[in-house]
Amino acid sequence: MIIxxxxxxxxxxxxxxxxxGKLLSSIVSSQYFHSKYGGVVPELASRAHQKVIVRxxxxxxxxxxxxxxxxxxxxxTYGPGLIGSLLVGVxxxxxxxxxxxxxxxxxxxxxxxxxxxxxxxxxPDFPFISLVVxxxxxxxxxxxxxxxxxxxxxxRDDAAGEAFDKVAKLLGLGYPGGPFIDKLxxxxxxxxxxxxxxxxxxxxxxxxxxxxxxxxSGLKTAVLYYxxxxxxxxxxxxxxxxxxxxxxxxxxxxxxxxxxxQTIKAAKDFNVKNIAIAGGxxxxxxxxxxxxxxxxxxxxxxxIPDLAYCTDNAAMIAFVGYIxxxxxxxxxxxxxxxxxxxx
Amino acid sequence: MLGKxxxxxxxxxxxxxxxxxxxxxxxxxxxxxxxxxxxxTRFIQxxxxxxxxxxxxxxxxxxxxxxYEGRLKVYHFDFYRIDEVDEIIEIxxxxxxxxxxxxxxxxxxxxxEILPDSRYEVVLNFGSNExxxxxxxxKL
Numbered sequence: 001m002i003i004x005x006x007x008x009x010x011x012x013x014x015x016x017x018x019x020x021g022k023l024l025s026s027i028v029s030s031q032y033f034h035s036k037y038g039g040v041v042p043e044l045a046s047r048a049h050q051k052v053i054v055r056x057x058x059x060x061x062x063x064x065x066x067x068x069x070x071x072x073x074x075x076x077t078y079g080p081g082l083i084g085s086l087l088v089g090v091x092x093x094x095x096x097x098x099x100x101x102x103x104x105x106x107x108x109x110x111x112x113x114x115x116x117x118x119x120x121x122x123x124p125d126f127p128f129i130s131l132v133v134x135x136x137x138x139x140x141x142x143x144x145x146x147x148x149x150x151x152x153x154x155x156r157d158d159a160a161g162e163a164f165d166k167v168a169k170l171l172g173l174g175y176p177g178g179p180f181i182d183k184l185x186x187x188x189x190x191x192x193x194x195x196x197x198x199x200x201x202x203x204x205x206x207x208x209x210x211x212x213x214x215x216x217s218g219l220k221t222a223v224l225y226y227x228x229x230x231x232x233x234x235x236x237x238x239x240x241x242x243x244x245x246x247x248x249x250x251x252x253x254x255x256x257x258x259x260x261x262q263t264i265k266a267a268k269d270f271n272v273k274n275i276a277i278a279g280g281x282x283x284x285x286x287x288x289x290x291x292x293x294x295x296x297x298x299x300x301x302x303x304i305p306d307l308a309y310c311t312d313n314a315a316m317i318a319f320v321g322y323i324x325x326x327x328x329x330x331x332x333x334x335x336x337x338x339x340x341x342x343x
Numbered sequence: 344m345l346g347k348x349x350x351x352x353x354x355x356x357x358x359x360x361x362x363x364x365x366x367x368x369x370x371x372x373x374x375x376x377x378x379x380x381x382x383x384t385r386f387i388q389x390x391x392x393x394x395x396x397x398x399x400x401x402x403x404x405x406x407x408x409x410x411y412e413g414r415l416k417v418y419h420f421d422f423y424r425i426d427e428v429d430e431i432i433e434i435x436x437x438x439x440x441x442x443x444x445x446x447x448x449x450x451x452x453x454x455x456e457i458l459p460d461s462r463y464e465v466v467l468n469f470g471s472n473e474x475x476x477x478x479x480x481x482k483l
Contacts, residue, residue, distance in 0.1 A: 010405075082406055136405035157384055158402045166379055166404075217402070218353070221380035225473055340409055 001072045001325065004096075005318025006057065008049045008089030009081025009109045010136070014314035015057045017064035018322055023119055024064035026308070026315040029056050046084030053092050060314070071102055073330070075321020077314075078106035079341025080136070086337030094333055103330040105321045108341055112316035113278040114141055114149065115323070117303040119315050124274035124303045129267045133259060133287075134279030134311075135161030135176065140212045140266050141343060143276075146323045151343045152266055153212025156200060160255055161281045163198070163216035167223050167251050171244050181248040182284050188249030195222050195254040199262060212266055214258060223251055256287045260294050267300055276303040282310040347479045349470060356382045356476055360389020363465075363480060367394065369415050369443040372459050374451030377467030382476050383449045386465060390447060391417055407431075408439075416444035422453040432457065 002024075007014040016026040029052050061068065076093035079086060090106070097104035114130040117123045130141045130149075138155040158166070161178060168177025173184075198219040227233075232243060259281075267275055275295055281287065282304055295302040309315060324330070344366045350356045367373070367390070375383045384402050391400045395413035403409040403421045411417040418439050425431055431454060440446045440459060451458060466479045 080406065083408070154399065155401055156399065157388075159405060162402060162404050170379065217380075217384060224378075224380040339406060 001322060002066055002070055003318045003322045003325065004057070004060065004071050004074045005107075005314035005316075005321055006053075006074065006076045006089045006093050007109070007112070007312055007314040007317045008053065008085050008092075009077045009079070010085060010312055011048075012312045013049045013052045013056050014312065014317075015053075015060035016313065016315035016318045017060050017066050018315065018318040019064075019066075021118075021319065021322055023315050023318075024066065025060045025062075026313055027056050027060045027063070028308070028311075028313055046082070046088050049085055049088035053088060057092075057096075068096075068100060071100060073097075073103045073105060073321065073325045074100075075105050075107050075317050075324070076335075077109045077112065077317050078331075078335055079338035080109055081337070081339060083337055083339045086339065090335060090337050094335060098333060103325060104333070104335060105324045105329060106331040106335045107317045107320045107324070108343065109312075109317075110137065110139065110141075110341075110343055111149075111320050112313075113137075114143060114276070115146070115320055116278045116305045116309045116313075116316040117276045118319055119309050120303070120305055122303060124276050124301065127270070127272050128274035128276055128303075129263060129270070129272050131259060131263045131275070131277040131282075132279045133160045133277065133281040135159055135165065135281075137279060138214050138216070138259075138281075139343070140262060142266065142270055142272070146320075147327060147329075149343060153214070153262070155214040155216060157215055157217035158220060160214070160216055160259065161279070163220050163255060164281070166220050167247075170220075170223055170227055171247060172240075173244070176280075178281060178284060181252055182286065184245045185249040185252045185286065188245030188247070190249040190253035192246035193226055193250040195219055195226075195250055197254060197261075198258045212262055214262065216255070219251070219254055223247060252284070252286055256284070256290050259287060260291050263291065264294055264298055264300070268298070273299070274301050274303065278305060278310055278316075280311050283307055345480050345482055347477065350382075350476045350478060351472075352474050353382070353385050356385040356478070357389035357392070359478060360386040360391075361393040362389075364390040364393025367415070367445050369445065370441075372440050372446045372448065372462040373465060374448050374458055374462055375465045375467065376450075376452055378469075381467040381469060382478070383467060386467065386478065387419060387447050387449070390445075391419070394445065410444075416442075418442075418444050418446045420446065420448045422448065422450040425450070425453050428454055428457055
């Protein structure tokens with residue numbers, strides 16, 4: 001079964017071709033975007049998707065050596081994401097599937113991330129705990145099977161990647177903030193400032209599922225208070241550089257500790273032996289290292305996809321589409337984008 | 344429910360939002376102003392609670408806009424990452440705000456020129472103590 005996957009939920013236009021679950025090609029185009037915008041600009045994003053989608057799909061087919069009429073189905077992200085961006089991918093996929101008279105299947109972007117490790121040689125056995133952590137999401141999911149999963153908890157406010165971006169902004173660093181903080185933190189002291197742990201404090205009556213939640217907004221505010229307290233803006237350059245490194249390290253420590261703690265707790269509570277992490281923040285070197293150490297010491301196995309499959313890509317969408325079509329699940333031509341699609 | 348208020352904790356900010364939600368009617372637009380960490384999302388979480396939204400209301404910074412269903416329809420915008428007004432006009436912003444929903448807009452200063460003349464304004468500032476916020480609510 002040969003599947004074409006299409007992903008346009010945010011700023012990457014991506015297409016991939018998958019044959020019987022094995023990846024033949026994966027093209028990701030994000031060249032039209034520049035950090036000068038300080039992020040993803042929705043209208044520019046959807047316009048750029050329109051501009052490149054035909055070329056990206058052609059390139060994916062060409063480098064896979066697959067002709068359009070050999071396709072058995074098209075999988076497309078229909079949420080969550082930016083409405084305008086999603087609309088481009090969904091409309092394109094519907095038109096193409098209609099023209100080729102092949103089935104179309106809508107895929108949840110988060111499910112794509114959850115199963116991105118299945119594009120690798122090594123992937124977890126069921127059940128596993130998935131941590132999806134990016135600029136838009138921070139979620140823990142218990143995955144019993146390809147088609148059976150449960151959201152255990154998510155962020156109550158900002159996503160982890162968003163916290164990286166906003167703290168980077170407070171520190172006068174560029175966008176996206178994650179890589180800058182990751183790099184600077186290596187030269188800083190993670191114990192320099194004790195920031196609050198970004199996990200909501202438990203109250204006696206709270207529901208159990210809340211115990212897998214995160215809250216990064218307070219951490220962002222704590223960094224802000226700290227910088228105000230030390231009068232950061234008026235420090236000299238040398239002193240500023242030192243503070244930036246130390247605050248980066250301390251902030252990153254707090255984020256990583258919370259992500260690791262909640263993930264390990266979920267694995268233990270549900271007696272699950274495997275953990276998978278995905279999403280852009282899975283590229284963070286401190287998160288990878290700490291999660292690996294902690295998982296090993298608890299006798300758990302950790303799976304992280306290669307960097308290219310941590311960030312948004314159509315290969316993961318094609319994979320979930322393949323599983324769905326194999327199980328007889330498909331969409332009809334009424335398929336429409338859902339910006340806040342749930343698991 | 345107009346005037347200047349002092350809140351001493353995140354919960355008090357949420358409660359103030361909840362109180363304020365009682366004056367809101369279909370079609371109202373609420374513009375929020377305040378720095379990072381000043382409590383805009385918290386205030387909106389309170390408003391949404393008051394409007395009967397049961398799902399999680401988190402920051403839509405990344406996807407620019409969320410919609411919820413409560414007693415009224417709610418659109419929650421976050422223009423933190425927007426630089427130019429043009430960028431949001433074409434996403435259909437006007438169709439959203441001239442509508443029967445309540446529109447809550449974070450970082451409203453970025454789209455000042457295209458906000459409707461008739462709207463609520465909520466300005467959040469840091470107080471003298473760490474968790475204090477001074478929140479001024481007015482109607483234009």
